[in-house]
Amino acid sequence: MSRPRIPIGTFGEFSYQTSKTGLVRVRTHFRDWDGRKRQVQASGPSQAAAERALKVKLKARASVQPQDTTLTPDSTFTELVEYWLADIDLEDRLTQAE
Numbered sequence: 001m002s003r004p005r006i007p008i009g010t011f012g013e014f015s016y017q018t019s020k021t022g023l024v025r026v027r028t029h030f031r032d033w034d035g036r037k038r039q040v041q042a043s044g045p046s047q048a049a050a051e052r053a054l055k056v057k058l059k060a061r062a063s064v065q066p067q068d069t070t071l072t073p074d075s076t077f078t079e080l081v082e083y084w085l086a087d088i089d090l091e092d093r094l095t096q097a098e
Helices: 046-061 078-088
Strands: 015-017 024-031 037-044
Touching: 024 046, 037 046
Parallel strands: none
Antiparallel strands: 015 024, 024 037
16 A cells, blocks of 8 residues: 655655764655645754754745645646636637637
């Protein structure tokens, strides 16, 4: 059974790596508002410091929301097509039938 998707605006589990110099790097995946999963990372002199730095980055990332909320992850395909056609019409990219 596969893992469930990370919901939009949230992050997954943290993974840690320690370099030879003792610097700790922590990484996770964050599902952005466009639905894409992206890796976010931070580092610090200790695991706790690196985790705090990563949480600051995640909080800032989660607070950035799209301005246009016409479409949501729950929108239907029909709504997406209507939005897309209206956008093309606004840009005057539709060919007029004769």
